[in-house]
Amino acid sequence: MDSVSYKTLNASKQTVKPEWYLVDAKGQTLGRLASQIVHYLRGKHKTDFTPHVLMGTHVVIINAEKVRLTGKKMTEKIYLHYTGYPGGQRERTPQQILNKKPTELLEIAIKRMLPKNKLGSRMFSQYLHVYAGDKHPHEAQNPKPLTIKL
Numbered sequence: 350m351d352s353v354s355y356k357t358l359n360a361s362k363q364t365v366k367p368e369w370y371l372v373d374a375k376g377q378t379l380g381r382l383a384s385q386i387v388h389y390l391r392g393k394h395k396t397d398f399t400p401h402v403l404m405g406t407h408v409v410i411i412n413a414e415k416v417r418l419t420g421k422k423m424t425e426k427i428y429l430h431y432t433g434y435p436g437g438q439r440e441r442t443p444q445q446i447l448n449k450k451p452t453e454l455l456e457i458a459i460k461r462m463l464p465k466n467k468l469g470s471r472m473f474s475q476y477l478h479v480y481a482g483d484k485h486p487h488e489a490q491n492p493k494p495l496t497i498k499l
Contacts, residue, residue, distance in 0.1 A: 360392075360399040367405040369492035373483075374455060375412040378419060381499045383458035386410065389495065390463065390472045403468065407476050409492050414451030414481045418443055428457065451481035 370389060374382055388394060392404020418426070427440045446454045456479055463469035478487060 358397045360395075360397045360402045360404060362402065364397075365402065365405040367407065369407045369409065369487065369490040370495040371485075371492035372408060372410045372495050372497060373412055374410050375415040377416055377497060378499060379416050379454065379458055382416065382497055383455065383462055385497045385499070386459055386477075387462040390459070390476055401468065403471060403476070405476075407478065407487075407490070407492070408495075409478045409480070409485050409487050410455060411480050411483050411485055413455045413479050414447060416455055452479040455479055 372382075372386060386408050389406050389408055391400075392398050392402075392406050394406075395404055398404065423443050426443055428443070428446065429438060429440050431438050443454055446457075456473075456477070459477060460469075460473050463472055478485065
């Protein structure tokens with residue numbers, strides 16, 4: 350009987366090739382879109398996915414202000430944060446967030462789905478690029494259009 354040896358592939362910083370994807374958020378549902386983007390940010394779409402390695406997948410999101418929420422969430426859902434001072438609990442609705450900073454609503458949803466460690470922080474700050482409107486400064490990287498199946 351011949352023994353066949355199989356080798357487990359583990360990605361490392363040297364073997365990871367950077368990829369760029371372009372996502373149009375126009376008309377997409379917030380949570381479903383965010384969960385798919387996190388899937389790509391973490392690198393779970395790759396065959397050599399390794400949980401403790403940055404997989405080098407950059408995601409550029411355009412039209413972030415045109416994301417939609419179902420039902421009455423746009424006016425009735427509440428996002429809470431705490432300033433750190435006594436009595437400093439603040440609340441905002443998604444509509445208020447979109448009016449002040451159009452990209453923040455999508456960023457909040459994605460950040461809360463990423464791992465709560467240094468790896469998640471680096472994925473969010475270095476590999477996620479969110480823009481309001483359909484223009485972005487990453488044309489030189491030739492991002493591949495990514496169609497999100499919802």
